[in-house]
Amino acid sequence: MRLDRRGLVREAGVEEDFLAELEQYGFLTDDVLFYGTAELEIVTAARDLADEGLHPRHLVMPRTAAEREAHMIRSVARPRSRAGDAAARGEAEDFARDLGESIIALHGAIRARSRGRSERTGLLAPHSSPLRDLRAARWYRRGGTSRYSGRALSSFPL
Known part of the structure; x- marks a missing residue:
């Protein structure tokens, strides 16, 4: 666009x-x-x-946090990308995307906790968590070939 x-x-x-x-x-x-x-x-x-x-003046803190997170992700993923190696660049991009998704899941979990939501209140399903759901989606996207291969989705570690 x-x-x-x-x-x-x-x-x-x-x-x-x-x-x-x-x-x-x-x-x-x-x-x-x-x-x-x-x-x-x-x-x-x-x-x-x-x-x-x-309004935008109120959103400076989330913007700054997102920019810092993006910088951190680039810093961690960059060493995995070797010049001239398209496969390594692709793996580094996948790794950066996974890191970003994990950070989003972490944000969601922290926000939920900060709002006072917990399994005790019944607002979240007892077997559900943002990180578990994210890991399950990654596992499925990779065709079940991740380190969680062969394990039930509910057995993913938090």
Whole structure:
């Protein structure tokens, strides 16, 4: 997807001033000619949060945390990618994606705990957890060839 500024405003359903505010707080760069899918997702999510009273100035901490996490993932995955080796680059990309998914699952688990949700309250299924579900999805995506191969999904370690 390739959108100019006017197209981004139209697709995201926001005003030009809102894009300027996102640029001011570092969510978008102001020196690009075209925006892609990631920028549209950022603007749309920020718009939804602004509708609930969380404006870009309130979202600096989550933006900073996401940028730091992305840097950490790149730092850990980079050594696995060897120059000139397409297979190693592919494995490093898969590894980085898995790390990102694990971080998202960790965030979900921490948020759930912080909101006071627990198995004792009955709000989560007793056998379910974000990390277990993520690991099961990875296992399935790899065709059952991960280190969890042959084990029941409910036996995945947390």
